[in-house]
Amino acid sequence: MSTAGGPDDWRRLDRGTVLVTAAVMAGLACGAGVPALLALAGSMPWWQAFGWVAAGALVLIAGGAGADWLRWRRTRYRIGPERAELHTGLLLVKRRSLARERIRTVDLTAHPLLRILGLVKVRIGTGEHTGGGESTLELDPVSRAEGERLRQELLARRTVGVPEAEREGTLATLDPRWIRYAPVSFVAPLLGGAAVGAVMQVSQWFGVQTQLIDWVGERVRDTPLLWTVAVLAALALVAGVVGALGLWVEMWFGYRLEREPAGTLRVRRGLFTSRSLSIEERRLRGVELVEPLGVRLCGAARVDAVATGLVKDGEDKNADHRTLLPPAPSPVADDVVALVLREPVPPTSAPLTAHPRAARSRRLRWALAASLAPVLVLVVLGLCLTDVLVYAAAACAAVAVPAAVLLALDAYRSLGHALDGDYLVARSGTVRRGTVALRRDGVIGWTLKQSWFQRRAGVLTLTATTAAGDGAYPVYDAGEHEILDFAARAVPGLLESFLERPGEPGGHRA
Amino acid sequence: MTGEGTVRLRPPNNTLNERAVAWWRSQCLLTTAVPVAVLAVLGAFIGPARTWLWFAAGALAVLGLAGTAFFPSWWYRVHRWEVTEEAVYVRTGALWQEWRIAPMSRIQTVDTVRGPLEQLFRLATVTVTTASAKGAIRIEGLDHEVAAALAEQLTRITHATPGDAT
Numbered sequence: 001m002s003t004a005g006g007p008d009d010w011r012r013l014d015r016g017t018v019l020v021t022a023a024v025m026a027g028l029a030c031g032a033g034v035p036a037l038l039a040l041a042g043s044m045p046w047w048q049a050f051g052w053v054a055a056g057a058l059v060l061i062a063g064g065a066g067a068d069w070l071r072w073r074r075t076r077y078r079i080g081p082e083r084a085e086l087h088t089g090l091l092l093v094k095r096r097s098l099a100r101e102r103i104r105t106v107d108l109t110a111h112p113l114l115r116i117l118g119l120v121k122v123r124i125g126t127g128e129h130t131g132g133g134e135s136t137l138e139l140d141p142v143s144r145a146e147g148e149r150l151r152q153e154l155l156a157r158r159t160v161g162v163p164e165a166e167r168e169g170t171l172a173t174l175d176p177r178w179i180r181y182a183p184v185s186f187v188a189p190l191l192g193g194a195a196v197g198a199v200m201q202v203s204q205w206f207g208v209q210t211q212l213i214d215w216v217g218e219r220v221r222d223t224p225l226l227w228t229v230a231v232l233a234a235l236a237l238v239a240g241v242v243g244a245l246g247l248w249v250e251m252w253f254g255y256r257l258e259r260e261p262a263g264t265l266r267v268r269r270g271l272f273t274s275r276s277l278s279i280e281e282r283r284l285r286g287v288e289l290v291e292p293l294g295v296r297l298c299g300a301a302r303v304d305a306v307a308t309g310l311v312k313d314g315e316d317k318n319a320d321h322r323t324l325l326p327p328a329p330s331p332v333a334d335d336v337v338a339l340v341l342r343e344p345v346p347p348t349s350a351p352l353t354a355h356p357r358a359a360r361s362r363r364l365r366w367a368l369a370a371s372l373a374p375v376l377v378l379v380v381l382g383l384c385l386t387d388v389l390v391y392a393a394a395a396c397a398a399v400a401v402p403a404a405v406l407l408a409l410d411a412y413r414s415l416g417h418a419l420d421g422d423y424l425v426a427r428s429g430t431v432r433r434g435t436v437a438l439r440r441d442g443v444i445g446w447t448l449k450q451s452w453f454q455r456r457a458g459v460l461t462l463t464a465t466t467a468a469g470d471g472a473y474p475v476y477d478a479g480e481h482e483i484l485d486f487a488a489r490a491v492p493g494l495l496e497s498f499l500e501r502p503g504e505p506g507g508h509r510a
Numbered sequence: 511m512t513g514e515g516t517v518r519l520r521p522p523n524n525t526l527n528e529r530a531v532a533w534w535r536s537q538c539l540l541t542t543a544v545p546v547a548v549l550a551v552l553g554a555f556i557g558p559a560r561t562w563l564w565f566a567a568g569a570l571a572v573l574g575l576a577g578t579a580f581f582p583s584w585w586y587r588v589h590r591w592e593v594t595e596e597a598v599y600v601r602t603g604a605l606w607q608e609w610r611i612a613p614m615s616r617i618q619t620v621d622t623v624r625g626p627l628e629q630l631f632r633l634a635t636v637t638v639t640t641a642s643a644k645g646a647i648r649i650e651g652l653d654h655e656v657a658a659a660l661a662e663q664l665t666r667i668t669h670a671t672p673g674d675a676t
Contacts, residue, residue: 308641444612444613444616444640444641444642444645445610445611445612445613445616445640445642445645445647446609446610446611447608447609447610447611447644447645448519448608448609448610449603449606449607449608449609450606450607450608451605451606451607452605452606455607463644465612465640465642465644465645466642466645467640467641467642470643470644471642471643471644471645472642472643472644472645480518481516481517481518484517484518484519485517488517493596494596494597494611494613495611497594497596497597498519498520498522498592498597498599498609498611499517499518499519499520500517500518500519500520501516501517502516
């Protein structure tokens with residue numbers, strides 16, 4: 001089974017890590033050294049200042065590299081037939097070992113420095129929720145060939161039992177035109193705001209913030225205030241769009257979704273930092289088709305994996321660890337869903353059962369409450385203080401109420417659930433519409449919730465709990481009788497004994 | 511869509527121990543007593559704001575006492591649980607009712623917890639977790655002997671089930 005040598009086949013990380021650390025430290029030294037040089041040159045001859053700074057830099061670089069060399073000396077790993085082990089630590093030796101049969105993911109990432117030296121960082125995960133990162137081994141770094149070997153060896157063991165693929169090889173590759181969906185995501189306004197914040201922050205560091213504001217004020221002295229605000233907002237938005245485009249290129253350059261012979265899905269992408277994420281298909285419990293509002297209006301969708309054992313911590317908080325396809329035109333997304341799940345038709349486009357009208361009234365009521373509450377506050381304040389606020393309230397109501405009502409109607413239209421073959425399909429949301437197709441055998445429990453208002457309206461919320469993805473996928477505000485029948489059919493034998501069907505003989509229980 | 515008619519969930523078979531009502535009452539009383547006492551003491555020391563502070567303390571005390579009198583007996587009526595050969599089934603909540611069902615084959619751990627107040631009333635809480643991060647089931651206010659027997663029964667059944675329950 002193992003292609004590695006004997007059981008004593010301990011290996012070291014790649015020696016290049018010392019070089020990488022030295023380079024990082026050198027960068028750090030330059031960044032800190034230039035301001036220090038400028039400051040020192042004021043009080044002593046420049047060659048003397050240079051000497052001091054150079055000495056400091058040397059100490060920093062040597063210290064960092066030395067520490068990393070020690071770490072390299074003390075770190076060993078071994079992939080045995082049963083377990084993957086890692087020993088590390090200088091004084092306190094840390095031993096971590098994972099059972100090979102529990103390993104679910106092997107992810108390779110490489111930032112630009114590592115790429116130049118032909119190295120990768122390997123994360124081996126079991127995806128158990130034990131907390132404290134105990135279930136992850138990190139090899140930082142090994143050579144690219146070694147990383148690839150580890151990935152294949154650790155994930156390739158269970159070739160038997162996986163149904164032979166209808167289609168192996170590449171499932172999707174990047175189409176550069178998809179970049180048009182980057183600016184419509186929520187990243188753009190956020191980055192715009194961040195750009196303005198950064199300009200203010202940097203100007204404050206150099207103590208020129210007031211001058212900056214004065215300078216801007218000078219430029220726009222003759223223009224009306226409204227124009228100024230509009231122009232500044234537009235500038236921030238342009239900055240945000242540029243940022244979003246850049247981020248998209250960095251994240252998705254060279255994107256490729258492949259299926260490997262052993263039943264593993266692999267996503268490769270990244271311009272500067274290259275990433276390779278592998279998901280065992282045995283761990284896949286379904287997929288989620290995600291359509292944020294802007295992306296949806298452009299007729300596109302993103303595909304996320306719903307799998308157990310995906311790493312959720314650390315650098316990638318925004319869940320792009322599970323993204324199988326970046327926002328792409330809907331037909332492409334549907335194709336990818338079908339290919340990933342090995343279904344002839346994508347379950348996510350199955351016809352859905354609509355929810356009762358009560359769900360619509362509930363959403364309309366929330367929308368009105370949410371949009372009228374600030375208006376009411378403004379009106380009360382306006383009556384007490386000044387008339388201007390009353391006009392502001394009127395303007396606010398004129399904008400917010402229709403928008404909220406539209407969103408509420410759309411949210412109701414989005415609601416739906418269905419059973420399609422092996423999958424339970426549920427859709428909800430308007431700002432982020434998500435359609436999840438969850439394998440019925442991946443459902444490991446039900447939660448049903450009904451508030452007092454829901455009881456009066458005859459609806460309830462069914463939540464399917466699962467070991468994968470978010471852990472729970474809800475069907476909001478479905479008809480209370482229909483949804484119970486639905487849940488009973490979705491997972492036979494689980495809910496049935498807790499139901500009563502008064503219409504049937506013998507179905508009634510005291 | 512045949513025969514869906516008026517399907518509903520039947521309530522689980524077992525109620526909690528009657529002492530749970532007293533336990534909830536003492537919990538309510540404690541959570542009311544602490545802020546009321548703080549306000550009252552502050553009122554005693556801060557002369558100018560005395561009326562307001564004592565008024566707030568009084569209002570809080572009335573609300574707390576009303577809650578103590580009213581909610582625990584309601585909770586006792588709605589909280590129910592049941593364990594069959596196939597699944598654990600629990601109903602909780604008064605205004606926000608909640609039914610949770612976990613199949614035996616997917617249960618990973620069974621914990622019994624007894625807080626200080628629970629020990630006083632000889633009660634215990636059984637927590638049943640599955641592989642889902644959001645699928646844990648808690649049965650509060652069980653007689654401690656019943657809880658221990660239940661935990662043992664669940665552990666025995668789940669040990670007999672193969673697989674890693676995901």
